[in-house]
Amino acid sequence: MLSLEEAIERSLTAAPRLGSESIQVVNAEGRFANVDVAAGVSLPGFDNSSMDGYAVRSFDLRDASAGTTVKLTCTGMIPAGTVPTETIVEGTCMRIFTGSPLPPDSDAVIMQEDCRTTSDSENTIFCNDSVKPWENVRLKGEDICNGSPVLASGTRITAGAIGLLAATGNNQIEVGCRPRIGFVATGSELAEPPGKLKSGEIFESNRAMLASMAKKSNARPTLYPIVPDSLDSTVTALERAFAENDAVITSGGVSVGDHDHVKPAIEQLGGSLNFWRVDVKPGKPFVLGQIDGKPLFGLPGNPVSALVTFLLMVRPALLAMQGAGKLCLAKRPGRLAEVLANGGDRRHFVRVTIDDEGLVTGTAGQGSHMLGSLARANGLLDMPPKSRLAKGSKVGVILIDQ
Ligand code: AMP
Numbered sequence: 001m002l003s004l005e006e007a008i009e010r011s012l013t014a015a016p017r018l019g020s021e022s023i024q025v026v027n028a029e030g031r032f033a034n035v036d037v038a039a040g041v042s043l044p045g046f047d048n049s050s051m052d053g054y055a056v057r058s059f060d061l062r063d064a065s066a067g068t069t070v071k072l073t074c075t076g077m078i079p080a081g082t083v084p085t086e087t088i089v090e091g092t093c094m095r096i097f098t099g100s101p102l103p104p105d106s107d108a109v110i111m112q113e114d115c116r117t118t119s120d121s122e123n124t125i126f127c128n129d130s131v132k133p134w135e136n137v138r139l140k141g142e143d144i145c146n147g148s149p150v151l152a153s154g155t156r157i158t159a160g161a162i163g164l165l166a167a168t169g170n171n172q173i174e175v176g177c178r179p180r181i182g183f184v185a186t187g188s189e190l191a192e193p194p195g196k197l198k199s200g201e202i203f204e205s206n207r208a209m210l211a212s213m214a215k216k217s218n219a220r221p222t223l224y225p226i227v228p229d230s231l232d233s234t235v236t237a238l239e240r241a242f243a244e245n246d247a248v249i250t251s252g253g254v255s256v257g258d259h260d261h262v263k264p265a266i267e268q269l270g271g272s273l274n275f276w277r278v279d280v281k282p283g284k285p286f287v288l289g290q291i292d293g294k295p296l297f298g299l300p301g302n303p304v305s306a307l308v309t310f311l312l313m314v315r316p317a318l319l320a321m322q323g324a325g326k327l328c329l330a331k332r333p334g335r336l337a338e339v340l341a342n343g344g345d346r347r348h349f350v351r352v353t354i355d356d357e358g359l360v361t362g363t364a365g366q367g368s369h370m371l372g373s374l375a376r377a378n379g380l381l382d383m384p385p386k387s388r389l390a391k392g393s394k395v396g397v398i399l400i401d402q
């Protein structure tokens, strides 16, 4: 049996890096940058006001206070988008607005709330507060310097990063291509929902569940018809799915039962089998195959096992195919609200809920067929074999919804 770490390594090795494409920045949220981007401008691009008020020389207002009024002559106005040419000389100021460039020789802005005008002398500004040099001024380059890094290759692009890309003059960005993933469910007991089940049948649920999770990793999923347990049907289904996708994810049919045809089908198609047992619960068995340089992730049929193995071993590969830098799932720190134990001899990824206060509770029913407790869970707790965690223990919960 393979360790999880070794299985992930092999999974990454089997997954080819896809090409990159240039897309509009507005559509780049969640995608992975495939280039380093440097700023083509500084942010701010020029010294500008952070307030509506008056651009002044701070020295002129050194004596202004609630009890001492200083009068300045306003020589003009600087609406946003205009360029002031007039120099602020002793005793003068200019009306300025948030984002307007500072006029020459001005070194501060006094907020309009700290000034008064009178109706008979509108150009005279009465100031009752002093300002420090560079008060209410946003300095050129204080956020981003021209030429400094804006986005590193491998980074997941967030809305904030999109704002920064646009602010530094980009409308296109080079990102990893989205992997086309075919989803194939095997099992003669499986029926397409909705409808009436014949006796012995169950509704097929893995394709929709796995495809929805894969979409979070930018996958472009195709769901193929349910495949009955026969070698011929499995070979035909895999052949089609491989022709149309960058990788194929199957569920079911990877045990050692007489009706498990995924492994023989890979062999019949001339593919290779990399491993098929991983030392985790839920999850064993898991198949990693390769056909024509494309990976096949053969997940167990039990729904919980399928989702957990997808998150642990397939998701990193989908991300690596796009050139992602960070492949592992994020964790949130929490405290156990109850005792949790793993009495088994395999590493167990226990379904838990973690609430807003960080309190962690096991979801009842940890059987690998139990979708009810999977649907209630928002996290997984990695518990070593034969381990017990006391109530109140500090834990790191792997978040499912990523
Ligand atoms: P298998 O891995 O094929 O031995 O299946 C293990 C268990 O998971 C069996 O109880 C199957 O009925 C169930 N199962 C397999 N595939 C699916 C599926 N796509 N949706 C729901 N249950 C499944």
Ligand code: MG
Pocket (backbone or CB within 6 Å): 186, 187, 188, 229, 252, 253, 259, 301
């Ligand atoms: Mg089966």
